[in-house]
Amino acid sequence: MPGDEGEAAQEARGATGTRWLRPASMTEGVFDMLQARGMVITVYWLTLRSAEPLQEDHVRRALLHLLRKVPPLRTCFRRRGDCLWLCEVDKEAVDFQVVEGADPRRVTEDLMNRGYASHEGPLWRARLVRGAVDEDCPLEEVRASFPHTSHLVLGNHHGIADGTSNARTYNLLLRILNDVIAGRTIDDQEQLGEMASSEEFQEMVSAKLRELEKDPENLQRLLEEKEKVMTSVPLLLQCYPSVQGTQVKTEVIFEELDEDTTRRFFRRCKSEGVSVGSAFTALINGATIDLAKKAGRTDETFTLNEVHALDVRRFLSGDTSKHLGSHITAFSHAVEAPAAWRESFWDYARTLHHSLHRTVKQDPMLEECIYIAMAGEEGVEAMLATVPPPSEDCQSSNLRNLDPLLPDALAGEHVQAVRVLRGSSNFSSFTCHFVHTFRGRFAYTQCFSSHIITEDTAKALTRAIFDNLPALL
Template sequence: MEEEAVDFQVEEEADPRRVMEDLMSQSFASHDGPLWRARLVRGAAGEDCPLEEVRASFPHTSHLILGNHHGIADGTSNVRTYNLLLKILNDVIAGRPIDDQEQLGEFVSGEEFRAMVSARLIELEEDPENLQRLVKEHKTVMASVPLLLQCYPSLEGTEMKTEVLFEELDEDTTRRFFQRCKKEGVSVGSAFTALINGATIDLAKKAGRTDDTFTLNESHALDLRRLLSGDASKHLGSHITILHHAVEAPAAWRESFWDYTRTLHRSLHSKLSEDGILRDKCIKEVSVCTNNVGKATPTFPPPFEDSVCSNMRNLDAICPDVAGEHVQATRILRGASLYTAHFSHTFRRRFLYSFCYSAHFIPRDTAKALTRAIFDNLRSLV
C-alpha cells in the first residue's frame, strides 16, 4: 500500500458475537486494502471472564474482534499475531522499549508446497487410468448434497450471511473428555468429528430419514508448516490445505460410538500422511483443470461437505504471552465465512468451539439444535 490505512473502531455496549458476524459478512477492498479490520468492544467490569483467578486481578473486560482476508493469513498466523499483539501491549503499558526494526514473523509464499504437489502429480500421471478413477471419485463427492440440506432445504430469499454460535467446556469436563479419548485410543479431533457426524445423523432421523448407515463428507483444514523444510514456526500467510474424508457411520451410532470413532480415526489418520495430503491436493487440481472453468458464475457453488473442521488443538503452545502482567487473554474464538464450519481448540485448559454457518442454508434453530446435540452427547459420553 502506498499509504497505510487502518480499519479500527471502538464500539460501546455491542454484542461481540454480532460484531463478529458483521465483520464476516463484509468484503475487503482486495486491490486497495487494507485486507484486515479490527473492532474493540468495551465490556463491563468482570463481564464474560471465565477465569476467577484472572477476574480478581483484571476486573475490566473488552472483546477484540480481528478480521482478515483468508488469502493473507490462516489460523496459525492469526493466533501468532494475536500473541505478539498482547506482548507488545504489555510492553507498552510497562514502559519497556519497542524495537520497530525487529521482524516478528516472515511472510512466506506457498511455492515450496506447490513444488511438492507438482512432483507428486508427475508420479500420479504415470498411471493415468488410476488417476482418472480418483478424479471421477472426487467429482462424485463434489456433486453430493449435504445431509442437512437434503432434510432441511434452504429457504429462498434468505440472506446469505454467516452466523456463529459458541460453546465451551469447563476445565474439569475438558480434562475428562481428553482422558476418555486417550483411553479409547483416538485423538480429540477424531472424537469431536464423530460427535458432529452423530448429531447430524440424529437431525436427519428427526426429519424422517430411516437409513441404516450414513456416509458424511468431511473437509479438514490442515496446517502445511509441518511439511515445509527448516523452521516454519514464524511463517505467516495462508499455509493450509483442505483434506477430504468420509467413512460410513451407523444410524445407531450412539450405541457403538467409540468403535465408530476408532474406525473414523484410523481412516482419517491414514490420510494425514504427507503422501495422502499431496495426493488429495493433486486430485483436486486435476479435477478443476478438467472442469469447464471458463463458465464463471456470480454465486458460490453449492456446498457438498456435511462439515468443515478446523481443529488447532492447544493454542497455549503458540500463545506463550497471553498471561501478561497488564493485559491478559482469557478466551480465543475463531471463525470464517463458510457454508458450515466447526472450529475447535483448547485455550487455558478449556475446550472452545465456534460453529459458523450460512443463514441461507441452515436456519438458526437447526444450527442451535446441532450444536446442543454435539455437546449434550459429549457430556454424556465422558
C-alpha cells in the first residue's frame, strides 16, 4: 500500500488487523446488499487501439499501479457489530484475466452479473479481450496510427464508485498504461483522489426530512403517491407479459450515432431549448408508446414513470473534484405524453425538460427522504431486501460528454480508447438506459432484465428509439 502507516492508522487497524476507515453510507450499504445477488454491478467496456499489440504484462502492471493510486480500489466492506464499515483490503490483489476469442459483449454481461466477496475484495475486475485486426474503428487518423484492436472490460462493486469516479479512474488507467509501455517511472504515492464520505449530503437529506415531518399531511400524501408508483405496472409489461421461469440476468444492447448525426441531434436540441438528456428521455418514452400502440393500446395520453440517476457532488460545498466513491442518488419523474407524440415531439420534450430540471432544482433529496420515511425503523436496506416487481417505465443514467473526464484516453502515444460503453445490472427495473458522448459520438446502452422481458422486446424498443431519431432532426 502507498505510504507509511502512522500511529492513527495503526490504531484504526485494531487488534484484528483490519483497517477500519469509516461506517458505510446508506447508499454503499444498499449497493453492497444488492451486489451480493448480482444486482447493480457496474461495467465499462473500453475499445482500445494500440500502435503495437497490447502485452498482457503491460496491462497487468498498469492495473497494479492503478490499485495503488486509487483508494476505492483498495477498499472492502465488513461488519463491525451491527454496522457495515468501509475497510482497507488486507493485501494487494488484482482480478485480471486475458480472454481469447470471446465476444466482448458477453464478457461485459458476465462481469455485470457476478457479485463480489465484499468482505475480502478486490471489489473490481478487469478482462482483456483480444480483438480482430480489421475490427471497425471509425476514426481514420486513429486507425492509421494505432492498427491493433483490443477490448478492456472493467467491472466494479457500485458501492465503491459511480460514473464520475469510474471515468476518472479509467482515464488514469490509460495514462498509466501509456507510461508503462513507454518505460516511464510511475509514482504510486500520488493518489487520484480520496474515498470521500457522503456525510454532508446525508445531513442535507436529514434536514429535508425534518422539514417534511413538520407537515404530516403533506408527507403522507407524498408517501401515498410513492406507494402508488411503486405498485404500478410499467406500460411495456402491461402489453408484453413478463418472461417466466428464466435465470435472473441482465443483458445488454449497444447503439452509437455517427459524428454527423450526433452533431445534428445536439444542434436541434439546443435550438429547441431542450437538453440532450431530456430529448432522449422523451424519445425513449415515445418508443415505449409506439410498442404499446402496436400491442393494441388506444389511450390518447400516457404517463410514464421515470427514474433518473443524479450526481450529488453538485450540491456539496467546497471542491469536490477529488471526491471518489459512490456519490449518487436517484429521483422519480413523470409527465403526460400524447399518444401522437411525433406530431408535437419538441413541445413534449420541452415540457419534460422543464419539469425534470425543476425537480432537480427544488427537490434533489426528496426521493431519499421518502424511502427513509417509508422504511421507518427497519431501514432502507431491510425494505429493499425483497426485490419488488418493476414499476418504472424508464431508468436512465446520463454522464453527458466523457471527453473532459478522459483526456488521457484520447491522447495516448501508444494506446487510445476509441469507444466507451457502460452499463449496470438491474435491481427492480426491467430496463435501464445509459447514455454519454465520447469522441463526438453519442453512445447508448440498454441493460434489460432477460428474466422479465424477451430480447426481441428489448431490441424492438432500441430499434424504435433509433429509427425515430433521424426524422426528428
